[in-house]
Each structure stands twice: as C-alpha cells, then as structure tokens.
Amino acid sequence: MGAEASFREDEFFGREEELHALTRAALEGGRGIGSSFMIYGPPNIGKTSLLLKLAHVLRTSTGEGLPRPFPLYFSFSQILSHPLALSQHFLQEFLLQLLRFLGEAQPSAFNPAAMCDRLASFGVTGCREVLAAHERCTAEGDGLSALVNALSFPFSASGDLFYPVFLFDDFQYTGKLQGVPDGAMLSILRPYIKSGHFPMFLSGSSPGRVTASLKREGLFGTFQMIEVAGLSADSSIRLWGHLCERRRVEIPASLLPRASERLGGIPVYQRMLVEEIFFRNAKVPDAITLENLYALAVTEGKLNRYWREFFENTFPDRSRRGRAIRFLKRVLCDRFPLDTVEGAISLMGVSQEEGEEILSALEFKGLLKADLEQLSFVGDPVLADFLYWAFERGVLGKGTSQVAAAIVQAQLSHGSPEPGQGADHARRVAIVKELMRKWDLREVPLLLFDFGKFREKFGGKGLLEVVIGMEHEAMRVRLPKVSSVSTGYRASRGGPRFDFDLVAYGFLEGDFSEENLVIWAVDAAVEKNLGARAVEHFENRCRLLALEKGLPHDRLRKWMLINETADPAAVDLAEQYGIHMSHPTQVRLFLNLFGLEELEREPEPSRSGGAPAPRAGKPLEYELVLPMKADSEVVAARVAEEVAAFAAVDADTVDRIKMAIIEACINAFEHSASESGKVRLRYLLSPDKIELFVQDDGRGFRTGKAAEESKKNRGWGLKLIRELVDDVEIITGPDGTVVRMVKYLEAGPGKPATAKETGGPASPGER
C-alpha cells in the first residue's frame, strides 16, 4: 500500500489529456465499448499517481444511472512471488476496496468472512463461496487455480450495481510469479478484456515484456499505449508553486521553467528538491544557488539517496552494480552511440549471460526499452547526473564536492553553443554519414584517406588534374559494407569528449559475421587548423573504444576529416597512429565517386560573437507550425524572440513583435474554422524589417463565437496588432487567412527601433 498511501491528491498536476482519455475509456465500459490501455514509462515518473488519480476521478464520477465504475487499484510489486499469496492478497484487496466503494467507512480488513457478510448486505452475493473455493485451492497448493478463482471473482460479482475497472500497477511483476507461466495472468483476464465491458489499465515500467505477452495472447490490438513522460512545463510549474507554498520555500518564478527542465518535469524529483531546500533551510535567490542545491541533492542529498537505493535494490551484487552503473554512465552521460544488445554487452565487457542479465534488470526497472533487439534508454537528466557522480566517485575517486562543482559548472555553461556544434559541422558530418552508407564494398584510391601523400602528389595542382590523376591511382582500398552509422554527440560536460562524430559498423566481406566486423570511428575537425593535440586525443578515444569493444587493432579504422588545414605535426602523428586523414578536397573527390555532392557552405548567422545579422545578406526565413492549442502561441512568441535576436533589435521592439504574434495566433485559434487544427507561421528577417506571417486554413472569420466573446470586452486583437507593428494586412483566400505583419527596423542595431510612439506617459501616476 506504499504508493497508495503516499499519493496526495492535491499534489497531482497536469496529465489532463491522459486522464481524459482514461476516464472516458473507463466510463465507456458501462456500455460495453470500453477500451484497455497499457501505461508505461520510466520508474517513478508518475504512473501510479496517474492510476490513483484516475481511481479518484472514477469514484467521484456521478454517472447517470447504474452500474457505476468501481476502480480497483492493485499493485503487483507488493506481493510475494507465490501465486497463492498473490491471489489471497488480491481477494482481500478486492473485498476491502469494494466495501469502501459501496460506502462502508472502515471495513474490517483482516476478516474476509466478515467482509463477505457485509457485502451480502449490499447485495453482492457469492463471496463466501469464492473464499471457500480459494481455500480448497490453497489446501491443494494449486496456485494457478487459486489465481483464476481470485481474478475472475470481480467480474462475476459485478452486476447492476457496479462494474470493475482494473487499475493494475507494476504489471511487469506478473511475469515473475513462481510456477506460473509468463502471460498466464493475461490468459485469465483475456475474455474479460475482449468483452469491452471491463476496461483494463495495465501500468508498468517494462513495456517490452508486457507488450510481448500481450502479443502472445493476441491482445495487443485491444490495448492502446500511453507513454507517461515528465510533466508539461505548465503543469510542472504549477506543481513547483504548490510544493514551495507547502514548504514555505521561495524560489523566484523566473527560475522555475529552468528548474523544471533541469529535473525533466518529473514530479518526484521536484518533491525531493523542495524537501532538500526546506531541510537545508536554504534561500534560493538566483539560478546559481538553485544549481548548487540541486548538485548537492544529487551528490549527497535526497536525489542521490533515491538513485543509490534504486541501484542497490536492482543490483544487490556490488560488482555487478558497478558494471551496470559504469555502462549506463557511458550511455546516458557520454552518449555512447548504442542501440543493439550486442553493442551493449560488448560495451559492458562482460559475458553474454551476465550482460543479458544486467540489461534484463534494467529493462525490468524501466531504464531501457527493448524492441526487436533495438535498445533505447531513458532520457532522465537527474539519473545522468547521478551516474556521473557515481562514476567520478567510484571509478575516478573524486570527492563529492568536486563532482558537485562540475555538475554546477556544466549546468551553468549549458546552453551556450559549443564550438563545432554549428550547422556547418553538422552538415559535414551528415554528408559523410550518407557517403559511408553507400560504400558497399567498393574499392577507392587509398590516396583519398592519406592527406600527407595526397598533398605530396597533387599539392598546387588544378582540380581536373587531380581527378584524372586519381583515376590512375593503382593503390586502392576496399571499403566495408556499412550496416549502421550512428551520429555521436559532443559531450556537454565541458570535459574531454568520449564519443565520435560518427561510428559506423561494417563488414569487410558481404557476410554479416563476427569475424568480418569492422568499426569506423570518424571525427570531423572543428578547428580550422587541425593540431597534433586533437590527433592525440582522437587516438586516445579510439583506443578506449577498441578496448571496450574488444576489437583487434586492424578492426577499428580511424578517420579524421580536416576542416581547412592541418599542422605538419598532426599529419605526421596521424600517419604514425595509422589514422586516415582527409582534406576537404579529398572528401569532395570521395563524394563525387559516390554521386554525392558536398553542400555549399552557407554563412549561417551564429548568435555568438555579436551576430552580424542578415543586414548584408538575403532575408532569413523561419517557419513554424503550431497546433491550435491553449498557450501554444507562447511558443510562437518565443521563436519570434529568438529570430529578433539575430537582428539585434532592442528589447521593446522584441516585446512588440512577441505581443503582435501572440494576438495574431489567438485570433487564428479563435476565429478560424480550421480543419487541420494548425497555424503556420513564417518569420522573415531582412536588413530593414521583420515580416511575420500567421496563416490558418480556416475560411474567413467565424462570427458566432467572436460576438459572444466580445461581450467580455473582447475584440482588441486586431487593434492591438495595429498598434504594435507598423503594417498589418489580412488576406483571406480560398486556402485560409493570412495575417501579414511588418515591423521596420530603420534604426541601427542597439537603438530603439519603435516606429510609433504611443504618446505621452501611460498614466498620470508615472514617474
């Protein structure tokens, strides 16, 4: 009863859509058209709260007539793995919850016989018979029959008075029952699920397992899947408000969006962090303090304890726990590109058997999803920080405060674009990725990979000469058949990076076999002039990779792409280490061989370094499609803010643009009878103006609703827009309505660009 007891109705925020869908499905059960749901998501994301909230909503639903939905919440995690114990517990829970549902305030929970009698007085008969049958099964030690007996009972007991709605929590545990075949539970429930009269909500952190069982039972199509993730920003912030108020902790509202994002919108973390701040009696005036408190919580406080206990429970064996943590750290923190079971096991460096056990335990607890041998891992920012701490502490032996400082620093510098993450780099990486996919055992001149020799031979020659020269190259190399290429991420922790821009898995011959496996690690240099240090660092990472994958040295190919030039020392070092190195010209030739073209380098504006805006170039265009949904206009405003930042306009103008776009969006949401439910926005940034287009596919303006709204002082929208921007045009055509707004930027950057003065101080009381 742990989760049930700690559930606080008043702390439940958000998840309106999920609740709505689930409530509807449950109520439709009364009419025999209810559907069932599989609710899944990482551990402690709030699945249980969702179920309990649903139970509450159903209990208090005042549906017309009878029967009423009776929400029966049951968690499988609390029970011993013996089916007799489970069925006993289930029966008891059922009787207890049903009595409460029927209005008995304090049923005698430990006396099933008495509960049966009470139920009979409510018109629910046959309970004693079921108990007797259950006792017989127990005496015979027939677990499966006992389970059938217990689980079928609610269905036979229901009638004109109520119908059961099952809220089965931690359903993955049903696969762990002793002596009961996997999926037996679903076999028992199958006819009821199929009937449509008994909506069933299964929740669990291990969707792979449960969906496999559902598929085996032919039930998969009957279930709708709901993935529970972190709360929306809005709900998360409301929860902050509630928690802070309860604990009288003050966090400035301006920090909350960031704090929410920091914790992945996960309610349990928010609760813990607020508790942490409360118990430390700390004041939180600014972002730095908040980051510090968070880092403390994750390195020695509540968040740390939470995950430590989690891993201790999941992996009681210390050394296995260490391996699992080290493995997860590589995947979640260092973003080691990984999506197969084989890859995972080789990264762990353990036996097949142990590797599978670790993965299975992680899956059971919901830290990874396995689907058709494809792995995907949870994206939990707090877990990532915890793993970072565990690794730095346990493996590198750093002190807690050192790790906390690193976490704070990484967070504070987070968001500033890292060098090399620019669009140009991404484009270079993407095109090489495409190239590698096309290799397919073809032979190419070795010179394409050898910058030193290439320069020696063709330095200073024209491109045509080079192309002809390459055709006559006798030294050729056979490329592998590449089966997959993963794009790496640059580690964002400020420290040295662990991964590569690209890691390709390929085979030397056509056959996909262990002996033929070859891995290509590729880095596209960011620095204009590639230095020896970068080569050294690349080599180190390659060695680490080879070690982790257990690859013989000739099965790991190393390839660096020069950005513009390379130091002679770097070229020498690369040769010494056996690193392939290619100059942009070589890459271009390479791409030509495979019918690919290098994309033109566009001088993309970057926000760092003063952004010389598009003042000298052609207009920059941005597009955004918004759902017609409450508050999504805020996204449009946010984008407008970012776009305006490129033009270095003053804050007041940015505000005006934001407000104008908000009004235009709201107008589109409210007045257009749109079919697609979407609004399309275009932001056009030219040297002298910002043009905004808000387009919906509605047919003109709907008058009915607008007239009703205008009673409430509505109808300012267009008036405000005209006030906020310099030009407004509304074009209604067969395809919808477009509002075009223009704000001129006649003043230079940094100066106020407002074209219009609204005249005089706003009110007599000012200044």
Next chain:
Amino acid sequence: MSPHKTVRTHEMGDTLVVSVGGYLNSLLGEEVEKVVRAELEGGGRRILLNFGGTRLVNSIGISFVIGIVEKVMEREGRMAFCEVSRINRDLFQVTGLAKYVRSFETEKEALDYLSGNA
C-alpha cells in the same frame, strides 16, 4: 516566458496586493478575477495589481483586467497598478485601461497612493 499562472496575494494594511506572474492569458486573468472578487465580497475595497512578474500579456488577459477594474469601480473601491513594463503600459493605454487606473513604478508608491498618503 512561462505560460503558467501564478497569482500571489498579500495584505498591506487594508490593501490587497495581487502579484501577477507569468503569462496573463485567460487562465491567469480568471484567477486574478477570482481573487479580487473574493476580496470585494469579503468587504475589501483597495486593490493593487502588481505586474512586476508579468512576462507576457494577451488581449483576453487584458479584458479580464478590464472586467476587474469595472467590478472594483462598481463597488466604489480604489485600485492601482504597479511595476508595469513599458510594453504593457502601452497596451493598457491602447485599451483605455490607463484612463481609469493609475500606474506606479513601485509597490510602495502605489500603496501610499491607495492609502491616501500620496
């Protein structure tokens, strides 16, 4: 920039100070209206709306503020705004709100005005 609704209130003498944080849309507007209505029904007559934490405003939010002003005037209460950002001041001007309610730079100035010291 957050679209959340946060309305905080505190009493200063016999003035109810309502701090409006976040995105003043219909949800938040409704919330503010609720708070003010409760205060008026409870006999309170002095209302100060502090917009220091208001990041964004839309016309529906403003229409709620207008409704609030009307209610306060109906009950012959006194009302002021404070910490209104430049853009919001402009919007209040355009919608005519500024004609009925005075805006002040700081909460203190506004409180002084409401209690008759200014």
